[in-house]
Amino acid sequence: MRFLSILRAMAWHSVRDKINIFFNLFFPLITLLIFGYVFSGIYSQSSVNIGFYGQKLPPISGVKYIEYPSISELINAVSSQKINLGITLNGTALLAYINPVNLQSSNYYTSIVKSVADEINRSRGINSVIKVERNEISFSGKHIDYLDNLIPGILALSIFSAGIFSITASLAHFRDKKVIKKFWITPLAKWEFYAAFISEKMVESLLSIILLFVAAVVFFRPPYSIDFVRFTLTVLAGTFGMMGIGMIILLISPSARVASEVSSVLYTVIMFFSGVYFPLDLLPKFLQYIAYGLPLTYLVMAMKSAMGIAPMSNLSYYLTIAIMFFGSVLVLLGFSRIFKVE
Amino acid sequence: MREFILEVEDLKKYYFDVKAVDGISFKVLKGEVFALLGPNGAGKTTTLEILEGLKDYDSGKIRLFGEEIRRKIPRRLRERIGVILQENNFVDHLKTIEILKMFRSLYPKGLDIKDILKEISLEDKANAKVEKLSGGQRQRLAIGTALVGDPELIFMDEPTTGLDPQARRNVWEMIEKLREKGKTVFLTTHYMEEAEYLADYIYVMDHGKIIAKGSAEELISSFGGEKIIEIDLDSKDLDLSFLSEFQKTKVEDSKIIIVTSYLPADMKKALDLFEERSIKIDDIIVRRPNLEDVFLNLTGRKLRD
C-alpha cells in the first residue's frame, strides 16, 4: 500500500531523528518537572517560616517560628527572603511584614496572619460570635492542587507545539529540500502523501503525550480520573487542529525559516495567556479577552476535562473537538491547493 | 514505423511578463535519448517540470504515450514515467535500501531492489543512511528511485551538474545502458559534450524558444564544411576591428574565433593581419566546430555564460 509505505518512511524518519525526539519528548519532560516543582512550591507550600520579634506567638499548624532579636533584623530577614514573613505584636496591632516579591503567595500569608490574630484573641478570652467555616469542594471530589492543574496544561502545550512545528518545521523542511516534489512525480497521489504525513504526526504526538503523561503520573501521582476516550480524542483532534494553524502560518510566511521563527515566537507568547501557568481569572480583563480567543486555551480546558479535574459539558467539549477537526480539514483542503512544493 | 512517445505543440508558460517557455514544439521518438540543450535560465527546467506534471502551463498541447494530457498526468501514465530532479534530497535518516523500497512500493510493477542496487552500484551502501552518502552516490540513488518502477520514459533534469568527472562518467554509462534496454530518455543539460555524447536528437533552447534541432552531427554540419580557427593573444583590449574582413568572427577576452570555409587562405590572411599590426599570438588551433560553436553562432553567447 502506498499510504502505508510513506507512513512507515515518515515514522522511521521521526524515530531516528534525535533532535526531534529531544524536542518532542525530553524537553517537555524537563518543562514538566521544573515547572511542576517551581510552581507548586509557590502556590502550595507545606510549611511557612515566620520570624517574630518580641512577644511569643501562639502555635499554628504548618508554621515554624524563628525569633529575631530586633525589629530591623526581622525586616532584613524578610527582605532577603530568609523567612516567608515577619510578625510582631505591637499593642493591639499584629504587624506582619511581607516581601512583595512573594506576591503570588501573599494571599496565603495574609490568611495565616489572620489566624495568628484569631488565636491571640482567643487566648485573651475574646471569641468571635459567628464562626465562619470554610468547606473546600472540588469538581472530582478529590483533592486537587496547583500541580495537578498544571500537568494537563503542559500536555496541551506539547500538543500545540507538536502540531504547529510538524508543519512549520517538518513539512517545510521537506518542501525546502524538494523531498515533497520527489513524491509528486511518482504515482503517489497528493492526498496519500498528506494523509500519511498527518497520520504519522498524530500518532507520534499521541505516543509522546502518553509517555509524558506516564512520567507525570510517576513523578507527581496526580489524582486524575482519566477519560481515555476524551484523552485520545483531545490529543488527536488537538494535534490536527494545531497543524491547521501551522499550515496557515506556513502559507503566509515567505520562507520556512520565517514560518518556524513565527511559530516559536507564537508558542512562547501564547504560553503565558492560555491558563497553563496562571489562572485566566487573574489576568487583566483585556488579556482575558485575548486568552479566550486563543485555541490553546480551549485545548487546555479539553485536556483538564479529559483528566476529570475541570468541568466541560459534552456539548462544549465535542464542539471544541469538532471545530478543531473540521477547521483543520478546511484549512488542509485550501492548503493542498495553494501550497507550492518549491 | 517508430512511434512518438511524447509530442509537444506550441507550449507556452509566462510568469507575468517573463516568457519562460515561449511556444515550443517537439516530438520524442520511442527508444531515443533526447536532449534539451541550453544555458541556465533558457526555460529547460520549466519545460521539463510541465511535462512531469509539476507545473501548470498557459497554452499548448502535450501528448504523452499517445494520450492528450491537460493539467494533471493521470496515475496510470505516471506509473510509466521515471523522473530525476535537479535536487536529490531524500527523507532524512532513512537507509538507501529503505528509500528504494519505499519508492518501489509506489509503483504497481517494477524491478527487484537487489538488481537496482547493483545497477546503481550502491550494494555496499544499502544500509547507509542517505544523509551520509556522497554527491555522486546520492545522484545514483536518485536514478535508482526513478528506475525502480521500470519506467518506459525517463526525465532527467541536469543529471550530471555538480558531479566530478568520474561520477559523470558513471551516470553517462547508466544512460547508455537505458538506451540499450530500449528506454526513452529525455534529459536537459547545459553541457554540450554531454548532449553530443549521449543524445540521439538535440533541441537547442534559448530564452524560452527552440533555436535549432537535429542530431549532434546535423547541428555541427549546419556549419557546412567550415572549420574553426582559434587564436589566443597575449593581451586583451586591442583594437581588433580589422577582423571584419572575415565572414564570421567572435572575440572573447584574448581569444579570437574565426569561422572559415576556406582554411588555407583565411589562415594566411589572419597571420598577415596580425603580423602587420605586430600583435603577438600565443597559440593557434584549427579544429572542427562543436556544439558550443553552434550555440555561439546562433546566439552570440556561450552556453555557460
Added chain:
Amino acid sequence: MRRIISIFKALTLSSLRSPSVIFWNVFFPVILLLILASIFSNIGKEVSFRVNFVDESTTFKNTNMDFASYISRAFEEISAGKNAVITLQSSTTERFLNESLKKLKSGKIDAVIVIPPLFNTQIYAAVAQQKSGLNLFSKPKIEVYTLENSETSDLAFTVISSVLESFNLKILQNSAPLSDFVSPKIEYISKNGQNFSYIDFIVPGILVMAVMTVSLFGITDDLLVQREKKVLRKLFVAPLNKSEYFWAMILSNLTVEIVQTIIILVLGIYLGSHFNIGISVLLYIIFVMVTTLPIGFFIASFAKTSDAGNALANVLNFLFMFLGGLFFPITGVPLAVKIVAYAIPTTYLANGLRWAMGTMSSPTPMYLNILVPSIWAIVMIIYSAKVFKWEV
C-alpha cells in the same frame, strides 16, 4: 585591530539586520516584562466573584432581630453598583443550595454562603452567653463553600470573611470593651524604603535573562552555525586570526547586550520601577555580561552540531531562567531542586543584581554572588579552550 573591527562590524550588522535576533534579544524580554508586570500587578485587582447566598434561617424571620437578613443586606450592598466586586444571587430554598453547590463544582460560581436554620436564635444565645461568661449553647456558624485550588475562589473567601468579620467586631463591641482585641495589619517592606512593586523584582531578572540569551544563542550561532556553513573556514583562509574573530565576536555580542540593557532599564523606569543607577550597578551588569558569555563557548565546544547546540542551549536557558528565580522566587521546592537552584549561576547573578540595584537584600551572601558565577565562567572557559575545534 583593523581586522577585528571589520569582522565586528560585519557580525553586528548581520545581527541587527536579522529579525529573529532582534526579536529574541530585544522584543522578547520587553514583551515578557510587560506580560509579567501586568499579570502580577493585577493580582487581587479588577477581579469580580460570583457568589450565591443561601439563607436557610427560620427563626425571627421578618423581625428586626433577623440577623441573617442584615448579613444578606450587607452582601447585597457590595454587589450593587457598576464595578461591584461580587455578583450575588440569593434565595432561601434547599433546592437552591444543591444547585449552587453543583454550579460551584463546575466553576460557574466562586463561592456559596450558607446561613444555617437556627442562626438567629444562636446569635442571641451566644451574645447572652458572652455577657454572662457562660458557655452552654453551640455557636452560630456560617458555612462558606469554595472551590478547591481556585485562586478566584480563594480571593472570594477573603472578601466574604472580611465582611463577616466586621459583623463579629460589631457584636463584640456591643457586648464588651475591646481594648485587648488584636487585629492584623499587613505591611509590604522593601529595602530602599520606597514603594516596592513586583516590577522592581523582575527588571533585574529580565535583564539577566536577556544577557544570558545573547550568550546562549548568539555565541553558539557565531561559532557552531558559522562553522557548519563553512563561513569560518572562508574567513580563516583570508588573513584572519582565530583570536581576531574571537574578539570581534565577543564585541559584537556585547554590543547587542548593551543595547538590550539600555532598553530594559529605560522601559523599567517608564513602568515605574525604582532602582539605583550607580557605579556598583554598572559594574555588576558588566560582571553579568562577562560571566554569562562563557556559557555560549561551553555549548559551542560541548555540542558537535548546531542542532545539538541549539537543543542544549534551550535546556540550559530553561533551567537557568526558571530555577534561577529570575521571575519568581524559588520557595518550597524539594531538596534536589533546591540544590540545582543553588548550583546554577543565574540564582547568584539575579540576587547580586537585585542587591546592587537596591531592590532587595540578597538571600545569598554577596561574596557568593561574585564567586559562584566566576567559578562557572572560569571552568567553562578552561573546558572550551581545551575542547573547542575551529573546524570540523
